[in-house]
Amino acid sequence: MKINRLSRSTGVSHHPFPFDPAYGLDLDGLLRVGAPDNAPEDFAEFWQGLYRRALATPVEPRLGARTGATADGLDVFEVSFTSLDGVRIGGWVVAPADGAVERGFVVGHGYGGRDAPDPRLPAPRAAGIYFVARGLPTKTLLPGVPSEAAGHVLHGVESRDASIIGGCVADIWCAATALTELFPGAARRLDYSGVSFGGGTGALALPWDERFTAAHLVVPTFGNHPLRVTLECVGSGAAVRERYLQDPRVLEVLAYFDAATAARHVRIPVQAVPALFDPSVPPPGQFAVVNSLAGPVDARVATAGHFMDYPEFEQEMRGLDRAMREFFAE
Incomplete structure (x- = not known):
């Protein structure tokens, strides 16, 4: 694993x-933290079965209204498609106005969902799909599913087959199918990028889908649940920890949704961005994912995640953007 620091910051002082x-x-x-030892024996079988179901789903993608254009020649459209169990997923597509698509990006998001796409893509002549995972704002709210992180992450946690996280991972696979059906050129090289929630679900999705060539995972969540539930934090992790303290048996289900366990099966090149300080996604869990990746890893270590109040933040974000573009240019 190649390790670089995004800056020479001495850390967060306040x-x-x-x-x-x-x-x-x-x-x-942090580099010594790994995946949990007690992975379910049928972990791969569970995920391969879910992937086959998602791949067999008729996604029926529909482009909606053109909502804008960018200075570098990209058009932005609303999009919708069908994912696992008939859930209709919303989002946006960004594509070259001249139709010259030679590669594609599936772009995940954090636990806040998204209300707009990032109109930039990390490579030219690419189309990107900025989907919103099931149950999350603003495009894929669902009746009976909490849209805030604390409720969403626990929805269906009583069973591995009911957990909404499995459906959210399937949304990644179905988004890839939708993008390549809308823009066949995107299948020539298909990559993934995801941050936080999207980093964790990305790690869970990537091992089973050979369509993806490379990935960029930023402060990935869901890493090493047995360790994670022992660490005080805020956000969705706090809700999972509270549930564990009430009922430790929840770890039996969480074991199937451990991004560090899944990372052991990820063999494509990954540029990973773990942080040394993070109140929402504890760094030991992030590094558990990064350290467990089985393929080539370019690790860019950030000073902090889910926290911007430190002097080097802007510098690190510029460095990360450059590094991501260089990575996807390879």
């Missing part, structure tokens, strides 16, 4: 949290 979002670990300590 924060408002009643706990240590660095969890007492430096980079050397």
Whole structure:
């Protein structure tokens, strides 16, 4: 694994949290965190079966209204498609106005969902699909499914077959199918990019789908659940931890949705961006995912995730953007 620091920051000096979002670990300590030892014996079988179901789903993609254009010649359209179990997924597509599509990007999002696409793509002559995972704002709200992170992450957690996380991973696969049906040239090279929630679901999705060539995962969540539930945090992780403290048996289901376990099966090149400090996604869980990736890894270590109040933030984001573009240009 190739490791680079995005900056030479000495770390976050001030924060408002009643706990240590660095969890007492430096980079050397974080690089020793791995996937949990007790993965379900049928982990791969479960995910391969879910993937086959998703791949057999008629996605019926529909382009909606053209909502804008960018200075570099990209058109933006609303899009919808059908995912696993008949759930209609909303989002946006960004594509060259001249129709010259030679590659594609499936772009995940954080636990806040998304209300607009990022009109930039990390490579030229590409089309990108900015889908919104089931149950999340603004495009794929569902009756009976909590749209806030704390409720969403626990929806269906009583069973591996009912957990909404499995459906959200299937949304990635169906988004890939929708994009390549709308723009066949996108299938020539299909890549994935996801941050936080999208980083964790991406790690869960990538091992089973040979259509993806490379991936970019930023502060990925869902890594090493047995460790993660012992760490105080905010956001969706806090809800999972509280549920575990009430009923430790929930780990039996969470084991099927462990991004670090899945990372052991990811063999494509990945540019990973774990953080040393993160109040929402504890860094030990992030590094568990990154350290477990089985293929070539370009790790770009950030000072902090889900936290912007430190001097080097803007510098690191510019460096990350450059690194991502260089990675996807290879």
